[in-house]
Amino acid sequence: xxxxxxxxxxxxxxxxxxxxxxxxxxxxxxxxxxxxxxxxxxxxxxxxxxxxxxxxxxxxxxxxxxxxxxxxxxxxxxxxxxxxxxxxxxxxxxxxxxxxxxxxxxxxxxxxxxxxxxxxxxxxxxxxxxxxxxxxxxxxxxxxxxxxxxxxxxxxxxxxxxxxxxxxxxxxxxxxxxxxxxxxxxxxxxxxxxxxxxxxxxxxxxxxxxxxxxxxxxxxxxxxxxxxxxxxxxxxxxxxxxxxxxxxxxxxxxxxxxxxxxxxxxxxxxxxx
Ligand code: DGL
Numbered sequence: 001x002x003x004x005x006x007x008x009x010x011x012x013x014x015x016x017x018x019x020x021x022x023x024x025x026x027x028x029x030x031x032x033x034x035x036x037x038x039x040x041x042x043x044x045x046x047x048x049x050x051x052x053x054x055x056x057x058x059x060x061x062x063x064x065x066x067x068x069x070x071x072x073x074x075x076x077x078x079x080x081x082x083x084x085x086x087x088x089x090x091x092x093x094x095x096x097x098x099x100x101x102x103x104x105x106x107x108x109x110x111x112x113x114x115x116x117x118x119x120x121x122x123x124x125x126x127x128x129x130x131x132x133x134x135x136x137x138x139x140x141x142x143x144x145x146x147x148x149x150x151x152x153x154x155x156x157x158x159x160x161x162x163x164x165x166x167x168x169x170x171x172x173x174x175x176x177x178x179x180x181x182x183x184x185x186x187x188x189x190x191x192x193x194x195x196x197x198x199x200x201x202x203x204x205x206x207x208x209x210x211x212x213x214x215x216x217x218x219x220x221x222x223x224x225x226x227x228x229x230x231x232x233x234x235x236x237x238x239x240x241x242x243x244x245x246x247x248x249x250x251x252x253x254x255x256x257x258x259x260x261x262x263x264x265x266x267x268x269x270x271x272x273x
Pocket of ligand 1: 015043076079
C-alpha cells in the first residue's frame with residue numbers, strides 16, 4: 001500500500017509493554033496517526049529464541065503494512081535486539097528500533113564510562129546493547145543482567161512495595177552496579193513502570209536511561225528526513241490491534257499508556273514461509 005504524510009506510524013510489541021514507547025511517540029508527535037499492534041497471543045518474546053521472535057516480528061510488520069504505515073517502530077526491546085536486520089531487509093519503509101536510541105543516550109550520559117544494561121533474557125543474550133554501546137564509545141565498560149521477573153510485576157501493577165524491592169535488590173544488588181557504574185539502561189518496555197523502585201535500589205548516583213523518548217526523537221528525525229511529517233491537526237487516528245482477545249490488553253494497557261484505551265481489534269497474524 002502507498003504511503004504519504006497522512007499515513008500512520010506503525011508500532012509493534014509483544015504485548016502491552018510497547019505502549020510506553022507509543023506514549024512517548026504521541027507526546028513527541030501528537031499530530032501523527034498511529035496503529036499499535038500487541039502480539040498478546042504470543043507474549044512473552046523475551047524468553048523465546050531469536051529465530052522465533054524474528055518470525056513473529058515479520059508477521060507483525062506484515063499486518064501493520066496493510067494499514068499503509070509510513071514507518072515501523074519496533075517498540076519491543078527483544079524484537080529490536082534480534083529481528084531488526086530481517087525487518088529492514090524485508091520492508092519497503094524505514095524501521096526504527098529502541099536499542100540504538102537508548103544506547104546513544106546512555107553513551108552520552110555516562111561520566112565514569114561504566115554502564116549497566118538490564119533487559120529480558122533474549123535481549124541480554126543477544127548482546128545487542130553491548131554492541132550498540134561499543135560502536136558508539138569503544139572504551140565503555142558494559143555489564144548486563146536479565147531481569148525476567150520485572151515483566152510480570154509491571155503487568156500485575158506491583159510496581160512499589162516489598163515484592164518489587166526484593167526482586168530489584170536480587171537483580172541489581174549482586175555486583176551489577178558496583179565499581180562506578182553511573183548509568184543504567186532500562187532495556188525492556190516494562191521497566192519504566194518500575195522506575196522508582198529501581199532508582200531507590202540503584203541509588204541517586206545512577207542515572208536511569210529509558211529509550212522511549214530517544215526512540216520518539218529518532219522517529220521524528222526519520223519522518224523529517226523523508227518529508228513525511230503530518231502537519232495538520234485534522235484526522236489524527238489511534239488504532240489498537242491485538243492477537244488475543246482484547247480485554248486484558250485494554251485493562252493493563254491503560255497503566256502503560258497513562259490513559260484509557262477505548263477499544264482494540266483482534267486480528268490473526270500470517271506467519272511467512
Ligand atoms: N516487550 C518485551 C521487551 O521489551 C518484554 C515482554 C516480553 O518478554 O515479551 O523486551
